[in-house]
Amino acid sequence: MSNKFFKIQRTKTQLKRLVPVPFVLGGLILFVLTAMNAPVVISLKTKLMEFMAPVIFVVSYPVQFAQDKMESVSSFFNVYEENKQLKKENEILKSWQKLAFKLVVDQKELSQLLNYKPVAQGREYVVRILADYNSPFSQSVIINGGINIGVKKGDVLVTNNGLLGHVIEVGSTTARAIKVTDFYSRLPVLVGMERVECMLTGDNSQYPKLTSLPEETRIEVGDFVMTSGNAGVYPSGIPIGRVLSVDNGEYVIELFEKSQNLEFVRAIDFNLTGLLPSELPCQCGEQN
Amino acid sequence: MYYQFKKNIIRKMPFFLALFFILLKSLSFDVFGFSQSYLSNLWGVIFYFAIFNAKVLNIITVFFLGVFADFLLSIPFGLSPFIYCTLYLIVQLNRNQLIHLSFKKQWIVYVIITGLLFVVGLLLLKVMYGHIPHFIYLLTEYVLLIICYPFIATICGYVNRLIGKYEA
Numbered sequence: 001m002s003n004k005f006f007k008i009q010r011t012k013t014q015l016k017r018l019v020p021v022p023f024v025l026g027g028l029i030l031f032v033l034t035a036m037n038a039p040v041v042i043s044l045k046t047k048l049m050e051f052m053a054p055v056i057f058v059v060s061y062p063v064q065f066a067q068d069k070m071e072s073v074s075s076f077f078n079v080y081e082e083n084k085q086l087k088k089e090n091e092i093l094k095s096w097q098k099l100a101f102k103l104v105v106d107q108k109e110l111s112q113l114l115n116y117k118p119v120a121q122g123r124e125y126v127v128r129i130l131a132d133y134n135s136p137f138s139q140s141v142i143i144n145g146g147i148n149i150g151v152k153k154g155d156v157l158v159t160n161n162g163l164l165g166h167v168i169e170v171g172s173t174t175a176r177a178i179k180v181t182d183f184y185s186r187l188p189v190l191v192g193m194e195r196v197e198c199m200l201t202g203d204n205s206q207y208p209k210l211t212s213l214p215e216e217t218r219i220e221v222g223d224f225v226m227t228s229g230n231a232g233v234y235p236s237g238i239p240i241g242r243v244l245s246v247d248n249g250e251y252v253i254e255l256f257e258k259s260q261n262l263e264f265v266r267a268i269d270f271n272l273t274g275l276l277p278s279e280l281p282c283q284c285g286e287q288n
Numbered sequence: 289m290y291y292q293f294k295k296n297i298i299r300k301m302p303f304f305l306a307l308f309f310i311l312l313k314s315l316s317f318d319v320f321g322f323s324q325s326y327l328s329n330l331w332g333v334i335f336y337f338a339i340f341n342a343k344v345l346n347i348i349t350v351f352f353l354g355v356f357a358d359f360l361l362s363i364p365f366g367l368s369p370f371i372y373c374t375l376y377l378i379v380q381l382n383r384n385q386l387i388h389l390s391f392k393k394q395w396i397v398y399v400i401i402t403g404l405l406f407v408v409g410l411l412l413l414k415v416m417y418g419h420i421p422h423f424i425y426l427l428t429e430y431v432l433l434i435i436c437y438p439f440i441a442t443i444c445g446y447v448n449r450l451i452g453k454y455e456a
Contacts, residue, residue, distance in 0.1 A: 020347045020377035027354065027373050030366030035416035041365060048359055056360065133362035136421030140362060183419055204421065 046171045049142060053174045056131045056142070068261065122156075122235075122270035125149060129262050130174065136204050139165075139182040143265065146171045154233060155267045162239040162256035163227065164265055179259060180240065181208055188230035189240060191251075192223035200225065200240065200253060207244065210251035219243055225253055235270045295454045301447045302345040303353075306333045310357045330357065331433055332440030334372055335398050338379035339386050341448050350376050364417060371409050375401060391441070399434050406430055 033041045075082065110116075128144040145151045147170060157164040157177050165179040180187055185202035191210065196219055199212040210219070223243045229236025244254035309329040330353065337345035354369030378401055379386065386394060406426070413420050420426070 017380045017383070018377075020350075020373050020380060023347050023351045023373040024370060024377055027351065027366050027368075027370030030355075031364060031370055031412065032366070032416065034365035045359075045365060048355075052359060131360075135362045136425050137364060138362035 042169065046169055049169070049174050049176060050146075050171045053130050053142060053144070057144075064261070071261075122268045123150075124266055124268045125151075126264055127151070127267050128264055132259065132262060134259070139179040139185075139202065139204055140168075141165070141177050141179065141259075141262075141265070143167075143175050143177060143267065144173075145267070146173045146175050148173050150269070151175045151267060152269055155269045156234055156238070157265050157267050158238060159257050159259075159262065159265055161258075162241065163234070164257050164259060164262075166233060167267070180255065181206060181259075187234065187240075188228040189225050190228045190236075191219050191225050191243065194218060197228055197230070206258065207252045207254065210243075210253065213251070219246065219251055221246060298450055298454050299344055301451065302333065302337050302341075302444070303349055305443065305447060306330055306345065306349075306353050307356075309333060310353065310360060329433075329436050329440050330372070331375060331402055332398070332437045333444060334375055335379055335401070335437075336441055336444040337448070338376045339383060339394070340444075341451065342380065342383075344448075344451060347373060347376055364413065367409060367412065370412075371405050374408070375405055391438075394441075395437055398437055402433055403430070 030041065125145070127149075129141050130144050131142040133140045133142075141157070141164070143151070143157070151167060151170050153167055153170055155167040155175075155177075157166060163180060165177045165182070165185070167175050167177045169176040178185055179202070180200060181202045181204065183202055183204045185200075185208070187200040188197065189200045189210070190197060196214065196217050198210050198214070198217075200208050201211045202208045210225075213219075221243050225240045225242060227234040227236055227238040227240065239256055241253045241255040244252045246252075312329070334345065334350055350372050351369045354372040355365075357363065357368045357372075358365050382397075386397060389397070410420050410426070
């Protein structure tokens with residue numbers, strides 16, 4: 001009798017230890033569904049994003065504060081070098097400014113001569129960045145605006161420095177955008193004065209690379225990189241960065257927008273149709 | 289009533305500790321100028337409480353902490369709940385042996401289990417997404433994970449003693 005009792009007790013204890021098994025399987029299923037881009041998971045993520053956005057915004061304050069402090073301490077030690085570099089940069093910029101004034105006048109005159117009508121700019125709005133993910137798994141931002149202010153999938157995010165990325169998921173009050181540095185970002189670009197067409201490929205680091213280059217390309221360090229407008233996701237002519245180094249046929253790009261401590265960003269709707277429409281009803285910003 | 293409130297708060301301390309470490313993980317820092325890294329101490333908290341006081345950090349909490357971590361740190365959804373729950377399961381299945389080991393041996397077990405789970409996580413990422421983070425990043429992450437365990441165990445030990453004191 002007592003033997004039987006102990007056996008039952010032991011079985012009960014062993015079964016109790018197996019309670020985590022369904023949770024392990026649940027995690028695995030969630031992971032597989034995410035990798036398959038299942039609509040259920042996308043919808044869940046969007047809802048979670050809506051719910052967590054205020055929490056993340058509050059939580060990110062102390063984290064941002066700590067990061068700012070860490071940066072200010074490190075920049076304190078580099079202040080002399082930085083000042084020297086800034087003076088040098090300032091001189092170069094002054095000469096560029098003179099050239100720019102001359103070019104603006106020339107461009108105006110030539111436009112009048114040719115009766116050129118500039119292409120209409122897209123609808124523009126400023127949004128706050130709620131969360132900035134710079135993890136080795138993903139490079140994205142969550143912005144404080146969704147269907148409520150007319151954010152659409154494919155809207156382009158730019159700052160004063162250059163291109164940041166584009167919107168990929170839209171909720172009712174928030175949206176998620178991937179940066180050009182994200183692993184899944186493939187962006188058609190033009191490089192240098194010869195306007196070499198190739199792809200800017202993100203790898204989750206701060207320095208994306210140039211790929212799909214035509215044979216016998218003449219790209220040099222310092223060459224300017226901008227969007228080409230192909231594929232209809234980004235309009236042409238948005239500045240992205242410049243070639244930082246060329247090593248064994250690998251072209252590394254330094255971005256103009258390093259996306260550090262960004263608070264606000266401009267989102268522009270160019271009405272381009274390069275991105276596939278979303279299948280989810282909650283993401284259909286286009287419907288509004 | 290105040291005592292009861294205080295007792296409940298103290299019982300929730302492992303959860304707050306885990307939450308704090310997730311938030312800490314969103315703060316990246318430079319490791320000697322060659323790698324950006326993050327402190328992932330949540331593994332240590334789960335390992336410790338799964339051995340010594342599984343009641344105060346149950347599997348449901350661990351699962352949702354994983355979901356929260358995935359969301360906050362932009363890790364592929366489901367990876368952290370899977371890894372954390374597996375860690376919890378392994379520890380639970382071997383709890384009777386682990387609880388009687390010395391701290392050094394527990395640390396060795398921690399190094400082995402986390403190492404194995406690290407490899408499993410990377411394999412999953414490779415199979416499902418086709419890419420994994422840079423080697424230097426992974427190395428610094430794992431080394432920090434191992435080095436920090438004694439500190440984490442000390443903090444968790446203090447919290448566990450506090451819980452024990454209030455429950456007695």
